[in-house]
Amino acid sequence: MRDEHQRYCIEIAYKGTAYHGWQIQENAVSVQELVDKALTTILRQHIKTVGCGRTDTGVHARQLFAHFDIHHGQTDKLDIARVLNGLNSLLPNDIVIKDFFSVASDFHARFDAISRSYEYHIHFGKNPFLQGFSWQLRDRPDVGRMNAAAEIMMTYRDFSCFSKSHTQVYTNNCEITYAKWLWEADDVLVFYISANRFLRNMVRAIVGTLISIGNDSTKSADSIREIIESKNRSLAGTSVPACGLYLTKVSYKDIETLDS
Structure with missing residues (x-):
């Protein structure tokens, strides 16, 4: 039986000065919030990432991984290069998606680190x-x-x-x-x-x-x-x-x- 989703992982880097850390916050702009919005727009389905950890307000990241799932109907026609270019076009200049790749269905960005x-x-x-x-x-x-x-x-x-x-x-x-x-x-x-x-x-x-x-x-x-x-x-x-x-x-x- 076919899996209902495909798990992907992204590698992110960002200058943290303008953000209240990686993790989504109430009434404050975070890196995760902007990344999730960009993924949702490009992939045309609601995406919620799970990061490898959290950074505090103003802290920078040269490497941070996050995973998320895409329902199988979308994975058939997913063009990784197009998605990567699209994400970086939508995101502000102080956030970059450095890589985007598929991982095992049980991979966890936080707990496997x-x-x-x-x-x-x-x-x-x-x-x-x-x-x-x-x-x-x-x-x-x-x-x-x-x-x-x-x-x-x-x-x-x-x-x-x-x-x-x-x-x-x-x-x-x-x-x-x-x-x-x-x-x-x-x-x-x-x-x-x-x-x-x-x-x-x-x-x-x-x-x-x-x-x-x-x-x-x-x-x-x-x-x-x-x-x-x-x-x-x-x-x-x-x-x-x-x-x-x-x-x-x-x-x-x-x-x-x-x-x-």
Whole structure:
């Protein structure tokens, strides 16, 4: 018996400045809202995407996946290239659909993802070309001390201290597989972090905490232990601005599942 639908996946990138995050919000414009409207218009049937995660207001994404189903009557004549061109014509210039491909009927963009990676960008001194894409700081922190603290952080699993309050999640445990600060071109300092999952506001809280350690010579790298073990958000650093944060990569175990 023929399946009633075909599942597809899209790869999206966007500048998040103008949006209240990826996920559809009441009384606020989100990236998902515009993508769903464009898909519905091009495919001529109601489309509701399921994203691999969510990004907060103002956060950018270089790679975000979302899946959706199309009823079988439409899949017979679906021209992927035409659909992709049509979507990008309808969407604003700060959102792009980079790829569009079929996947297995049980593929799930969120639950099948095994790793997510973020970057946080910081620059020093006024730079109009980085405005909106990086956080400007005046004082240079001690990067060595921040990287030492990041290494200690990776030995923990419960990151309640970095979670936004009153979020409904089944666990605050995450497995961080990479966390490091690196100097890049144009005097930009970038924090790279990868984990199997992230809590809401977690990366921005981690960056704020590490920056506070790097800026205070009285704090050792080991001070991050007390913060994490307290499970108290008020002991961690402030959340840094969204403009410097990017979702950069989402990985899946079976790469062939994402093969067009």
